[in-house]
Amino acid sequence: MPFTQLLRMDVLVFSNRQLVEFFGKSLSLICGALTWLREHKSKSIESQLKEDGEDDGAPDWVKQFARDEKKQNLLQEKADMEARLADIREKEKREKQLANSSSNLKIKRRYIAVWLTGEQKGEIEVEVDGNGDEAQFCLEDYESGDEDGGAQGSLGGDALSPAIFYCSRTHSQLTQFINELRRVKFPPSSPGGEGSALEEEVKHLSLGSRKNLCINPKVTKLGNPTAINERCLELQRSGASEASRCEFLPGRDDQVAVRDFRDHTLAKIRDIEDLASLGRKMGICPYYASRPTIKPSEIVTLPYPLLLQKSAREALDLSLKGHIVIVDEAHNLINAISSIYSITVSLAQLQRSKSQLDIYLARFKNRLKGKNKVYVMQTLRIIASLASYLEEISKKSKEGVIAPGDLLAMQGIDQVNFYKLQTYLNESKLARKVEGYIVHKQAKEQEKNKLPNKPGGAKALQPTASIPVLTHIQGFLLALTNPSAEGKLFHGKTEDKNDTCLRYMLLDPAHHFQEIVEEARAVILAGGTMEPMNDYTNHLFPYLPKEKIRTLSCGHVIPKENLTALPVTKGPGGREFEFTFEKRMQPAMIEELGRAIVNLCQVIPHGVVCFFPSYAYLEFVVSQWRKKPTPASNTAAKSLWERLEDRKTVFRESSDGSSVEEVLREYAQAIDSGKGGLLLSVVGGKMSEGINFNDNLGRGIIMVGLPFPNSNTAEWRAKLEHAEKAAGREFYENACMRAVNQSIGRAIRHREDYAVIALFDRRYSTDRIASKLPKWIQNGLVRGPVDKVFGEVMVITSRFFKTRDAL
Template sequence: MEPSQANFCHPYQPYSIQLEFMQSLYRCIEEKQVGIFESPTGTGKSLSLICGALTWLRDHERQSLQGSVEPSEKSDWLAQAEHAAQRRELLVACEELEHKLARVREEEARRRRRREASKGSKKVRIGKENAGNALAEDEFMLNDYDSDRETTSHLSIPNDGFSSATQALLDKLQAPAKKEVEEGKEDRLKIIFCSRTHSQLTQFVNELRRVKPPSSIPADPEEAAPESHIEEGVKHLTLGSRKNLCINPKVERLSSTTAINEQCLELQKPGIPKDKKCPFLGSKDDMERVEAFRDRVVADIKDIEDMGKLGREMELCPYYASRSAITMAEVLTLPYPLLLQKSAREALGVSVKDNVVIIDEAHNLIDAIAATLSTSLRLSQIEQAVQQVTAYAMRFKARLKGKNRVYVMQVIRVLNSMTDCLRATTFKPSSPETTLTAAQLMSGKGVDQIKPHKLLHYLHESKLCHKVDGYAESQSNDQDTYSKGVLIQFQNFLAVLMNPDEEGRFFASRHDKDVSVRYTLLDPREHFRDVVENARAVILAGGTMSPMSDYSDYLFSYLQKTRLSTFSFGHVIPASNLLAQAIVKGPSDVEFDFTFDKRGSEKIMVDLGRLILKACKVVRDGVVVFFPSYDYLAQVVSVWQRLPAEQPIMTALNRVKPIFQESKSLGVDEVLRSYATAIDTGQGGLMLSVMGGKLSEGINFSDKLGRAVISVGLPFPNANGAEWKAKLQHIADVRYQQCKKDGKGEADCQSAAKSASRDYYENACMRSVNQSIGRAIRHRNDYAAILMVDRRFATERIRRKLPGWIQESMAGGVPSWLEMETRLQQFFRGKQ
């Protein structure tokens, strides 16, 4: 299938690399591929994703409709007449839907005009909290629990899990979706777009508003432009968690996502008095309101904030009411966690089956999968949990009967087992971290008789953790000693105790007088495989996806090579707008070797300071320097404050530009504002930052804010730490097993395992470097110098892991600093 439009409905005249991007994306989706797309920030990546994917979607739907209604060449007049009737029905249905949505848009515009006209008038408060007395203790009692109801079909316990009562309510809310079949299409094929944060999704939604894709209605050659009078708007829906969409003041103020989920479900349980139920939940009598919400959500392209405002205006829960629009939507936007967890997708009613999944900002996808399925607890929290459950059991012991009593005692046993294990954990003097096993955590007295999956099912069904938490809060007079939500965190931790040992590890860490235990997922493959195998196509996109080998080797290793494609596109800037170079030696001819053993040399630090000083004299506006760690940044600044004795580096730098420094413990908003102000007032600025820190990702150092970016050293993680040791051993084991399966010898497999481990370690480092150096060039007319200071940047092994557009600019030999300084002067001459 060829695209219906040469420019893919792009709102502007696309650049050649944008056209290439959209063509490759279109082909990838058509051929049902997994595609990895690297396109630098500033090249219009979001618009290219939208235009390429939506053009394919509409072309595909049009072709499908055409194929389903067009008769074969040998058909008789009766079949021809039937075809004409079918096409008219489809066209009428589409026209009716578009006309209805147009009326909704007109009404929305009238509402906006009325709101603007009435600004300043007294606002109506929605969802005002009822004043009430403290909850009665009966609220914290458990319902009778029948063990016969336990079933292995509920072993996946999601944070968004539904009780049967909730599911029945949700079924009512989703009733309008069935009507959609009559109005148009049954659960249409979708583009599911994900990014890390709602702010990034909001940027995507703003771009989506600019695009007018081709119509999906097939044209009839016998009619003159039959679709010309139909403007087929994009049917978009943004989805979020309860934390993002809840409008109930009593629930949304809770501290954690899990607490909000649990309280929401609690307010829906049968037997809850009407005045205690959530006033924003739709009921059987609210179907007309839910339908109105659905139409208003789809008629205009709305972001997550618009959804909340609409819910408050209509006094209807947007988290639940939005489900009715899923069937009608052709583009869904949602954050990572709602896609990556199968339980979350099922709770939302979102299916990836045969749909197109696009994941933006995917450079950290492997880490995001691991983070979504990782969890931690502190010893002090577990001790607090023991106290809370024990106090609850003592208070209600006369009323705890049967299975409730059994399971409450099991919870106390497991908590005590974890407490004893962490108290007994010993650490080497050289390391505050060690590895534990699930067996060690569950080795307490009588714990071997407990079936974790049954206990977890009980906790989910009984809401014990939520009830104990509520009781503990009601009894606490000292908020400083009360820890909210620790039992809910324990419930999440219990779930990962059942994961296979080869998928992840438990690590204990020492923090002053406290000890924490965390579960880290080491193998993300199986947790993303369900998406890959069910979706029509999966697209990973990012500004810096290099190095890409980790995705093919460890995330998609089960795929046939023909199904995985990688693309790396150049920048839209002219070559003359970028100067990228590896710097091996400084102004005093000191070799820059920032390996862990050598970077403590004061001689290296001083010459680095001289290099930065000379660069600051050439570069008029903003210069951003990225260091490998906060500790090393502090170490370098300490040396710069006293050396060289005749004029310390910091004194000299301050005379050229004001200096700003990123802090690990403080936010970056204030320091960024001060930095931008200094540059706007013509003073220029020097920002000292850290690779992998707060300023190295998602911050825009465009134009004057970042005329030069200097990357110092390589930010390798601590390979001696327990977590990285486990990660590297896991990678080596995976590669060794693959090698053995291929029939290779022991020596070859050992070598391959060692090489794979080293490569993975380097890739983690280079992703951090690539994110940092990508902060400067942000649009077509931007320009900047990128200096990579370390002898290793001149090696082929490291250089080939840089983005392609950076490598192209590094062509030629490695210059001396004197030559480099001349190049810098020539590069900026006439530009500043």
């Protein structure tokens, strides 16, 4: 199907391992999209020139002359721009050559000095007037007539100037894509005729958050993204003196500098770090200065949150109207949307916020007037009510679902207009005022007493994080305004199990993605392993007619003989493998698993990566394998762990992810040494995404069981109920199999690569589960006697590698 036709669709769900022999997924996407973009622009210009003057009654030669003149002016304008960008590229090239000379040391020292100054990361900076007046913490008069706010303008292009918005999960993944973008050249968008040979570089922009692009060291030291955002807004508030405003923020008189930044940005393809460095070099904020660069850009790269969160798009004045949206790594999309719009607030946070508001009101209550007093008291009443409700319900049960009406009915807070309250909290900056006053009050007490804080005093109210706690609670209150059909409220324990909490979980991602789909010209979802795909059509696009959605799945570039996939249903002793939640802790089955892996490590050369359903299960299995065999009198017998270490050097992925790079480095060294390595990893962990076990790093992939989520939790019960009873099982299995497919897809990364994939669980031999594997793995799936006898697994695996060695 031609790419031009695909871009006329509303949504394209695009799953592949590699599209063609020489191009990977990223290059295939960008070559097709940018080629279409240039051709579309060229045809649009020609069409516009042809239409101009057709109905004005002038002679044909006059109309033709006008069209030629307009075309020439357009070509000259484009040529001038390309020449200007070429000059910038040449200048930067010379500067790079002279980087070690003294010509630029002065400005470099200046910025290095700025970056090395400042206090410890994570503290809240509170500016206090020289006379110590507390008036700075008092709220300004608030008029509710401004509550509805106003629509912000956009920087989107028109129908003749579409752009491509390329989105992925992280900036590191975007950087990989940008490196691919630097490799290719594209035809110019100029129409044919004179000037058509004009070289036109790709105009690219990396968008990021303030955390990625802020160059003010007083702000970046806060560390927390929300704290950085709020501090940035504080430094540009209206009425502030020049001394208290951010020195890097471009003002109305800085348009020349902004255009210069735009031209430097477009002159070459830069990633997010390059853009921040450019801002520091030019002394201008890249976060704000990059906004005017959106419109002339041909391709804009940005991480998930900036695209998927409506508030983030509005903050960037980002319009998608008429543009192409490409979402890469889209197997994460549904979970990413749910995560962005879900939020948890703990009892400790509610209690701390209430204490802070009490202290704030004790000082400023008599100075608050009108709407200020009304809204602050409403906020305090809501927080107190939520804390009281959580205390009571947590005594009755450990976790459960909460009806929104039950939560809001206490103390009459269901009468509060949450939309108006949200507007007030955003515009008044109440959270920052309260937090700032608490820090200020504590500092004055310390200075007065010349002593550390006493137990139970102001120290108990000191912020423990750089984000105001009320700001976090605001996000939770905003979630309460969502339609009840879209999500559910839960009570339970925090992740560290040390506190009780209220949790809002988004169940229906369709609404939040629908605005993107309806606004964009076309949406392309792309992923290396997106099967099973029916969740996207059923749960992400239920409102779209089937003809508006096209799915395209491409096979792998490897020949069929380079892959063997084996459902391993029994171990060497004939014990059946069924790693269900009820059976997986059985010592006999865990021992059988260890013996099977020992045997496979004998015939699989180099590196073997073994994936477990969870960190907890991996730890339990390892503890079982370390036990010495019985009887105890047989002191010479080795444990399964020792037998594994005899075969290969064994490595484990840690739950905190802190040693990933070190583990991978040592794993590769063990393989290079000739002994080989066995890497024990976890589905959904650091090793299961974004890391390639190509060539000798992954000659064997072992999947232990099916990593089904715990369906007995309140959250998963709600998810399954939301998916409806008929589709609940399908939804549950699909979530599991996408995780499996993503993990086993870490192997075989190019045409010459090869591997054996062993799937340990009898359920992999069933048609229902096997059909949810990617087609390229299904094509290499060996069925028959191998499902029943472990000896057949050994024979087929040994033969596979002997055949490879013979080639």
